[in-house]
Structures are given as C-alpha cells and as structure tokens.
Amino acid sequence: MREIAPGIAVVPTLIANAYLVGDRASWVLVDACTPGNENRIQRAAEHRFGRDSRPHAILLTHGHFDHAGAAGPLADVWGVPIYSHARELPYLTGQSHYPPFDLRSPGFFTRIAKFFPTSTVNLGTRVSALQPRQAIPGLPDWETIETPGHTPGHVAFFRRKDAVLVAGDAVTTMNLDSFWDTVARRKQVCRPPVPATSNWDGARRSVELLASLRPSLIAAGHGAPMRDAADELSRLARNFLSPE
Numbered sequence: 001m002r003e004i005a006p007g008i009a010v011v012p013t014l015i016a017n018a019y020l021v022g023d024r025a026s027w028v029l030v031d032a033c034t035p036g037n038e039n040r041i042q043r044a045a046e047h048r049f050g051r052d053s054r055p056h057a058i059l060l061t062h063g064h065f066d067h068a069g070a071a072g073p074l075a076d077v078w079g080v081p082i083y084s085h086a087r088e089l090p091y092l093t094g095q096s097h098y099p100p101f102d103l104r105s106p107g108f109f110t111r112i113a114k115f116f117p118t119s120t121v122n123l124g125t126r127v128s129a130l131q132p133r134q135a136i137p138g139l140p141d142w143e144t145i146e147t148p149g150h151t152p153g154h155v156a157f158f159r160r161k162d163a164v165l166v167a168g169d170a171v172t173t174m175n176l177d178s179f180w181d182t183v184a185r186r187k188q189v190c191r192p193p194v195p196a197t198s199n200w201d202g203a204r205r206s207v208e209l210l211a212s213l214r215p216s217l218i219a220a221g222h223g224a225p226m227r228d229a230a231d232e233l234s235r236l237a238r239n240f241l242s243p244e
C-alpha cells in the first residue's frame, strides 16, 4: 500500500490495483482485485486508517472478476454496501455473463485470459446501483464519470480540485498488448485490456472524455499510477486504435 496523492493510496496485487480513497473520517474502497485478496486489502486499510476503521462503501469501476473478486467477503467483514453502475448489475448478480474473451488478440491478458472466468462473482443483494449524477456515498470531493466501452456500465472517479483520476480499465498505465512490456511493468498510457473489451467505439469515446479532463494523476486498474500523463492520454485519444 502506498499513498499516491493526498487522500488516495494504491493497493497493488499481482493482476490489478485497488484504491483506498478518502481520509480516516470517511473513506471508500475502489475495486477489490481478484478473489482471495480480501485479507491483503483489509490489512492495507487497517494500516492506513486504523484497526477498527470501516469504509463508507465499496465502489466498483466495473464488474470484471479482477476488480470485483474480493468485494463480497470485504462487504461482509465490514458490513458495508457495494455500488456499481446499474448497467453492471446483471453481471454482478448472476443474471448475465460478459461476452467471451477475444483470444485472438495479442498480449499478456490473452495469455492468461483462458484461466479467467467470463462470469464474475455473484454479489447478490450486497450490490446496488451507483447514481452517476449524484454525490458519491462517502466521497463528497469526487464525481463519477461514465466511461462505457470496456464494459457497458464502466465508470471512472475524478477529483476535480487536483485532477486525480481513478480510471478502472477505461485506460491502463502499462502495455498489456505486449507480453514483455507487461512483465517489465513499463509505465505507458494504453487502451483498455483487449481481450475483455466489448465495445471499441464506446471505449474510444470514453478515452476522449477522460483526456478532456487533463488528469494530473492517472490511477488505473492495471499498471502503476502515472503523474503528468495528460499529454500522453490526449495522444492515445487522438490516435486510438481498435483491434483488427
């Protein structure tokens, strides 16, 4: 766990990042990595906020299994609600499956995608709909940015006063298209993870929207958080390439 800006810390795991957002008085967990990471995330939260501290809620940028995996057990331990965009709820409540991964695409995720389920965790009644136009529960400084494309109800979170962006999988800060760039963890602003992105027109429009925010810090679901990458994000938006 490492603070990346005032009021935000990253909890990196092997596959994806979770973020602790807010202060001792009121904080939330954004994303929950793959199943089995609940103890790691809980320990990080205790380290940052104190032993008996509980978040206000768990927010999910989207429902993929590498972002929602430990949300259920953590919601039970903490006794808090989980929120995702309404369009993610069918996937998170066992009513629908994400489209199958595109295993012809290049890169790291394709190599490991065959080990991933396209069904995600079933959070049942623990998850409810985030209202994108209303204040975020427990995080008054932050707003929800609707960024569909990677998944139908993908959202990012943005703190306007210092332009900090929690991007989920709307962009990544490592090149998952290249197996060796991924292994080397070279920092780079890149398109969403290829095998799991369902709508590339939507994904491009969402990258354009995020570029227009000129973020000072990009905290994505995959890759180390990146400072001063607004120009690189704008370049990605201008030269956005959908896979063949």
Ligand SMILES: [Zn+2]
Binding pocket: 062, 064, 150, 169, 193, 196
């Ligand atoms: Zn995803």
Ligand SMILES: [Zn+2]
Binding pocket: 016, 064, 066, 067, 169, 193, 221, 222
């Ligand atoms: Zn992901």
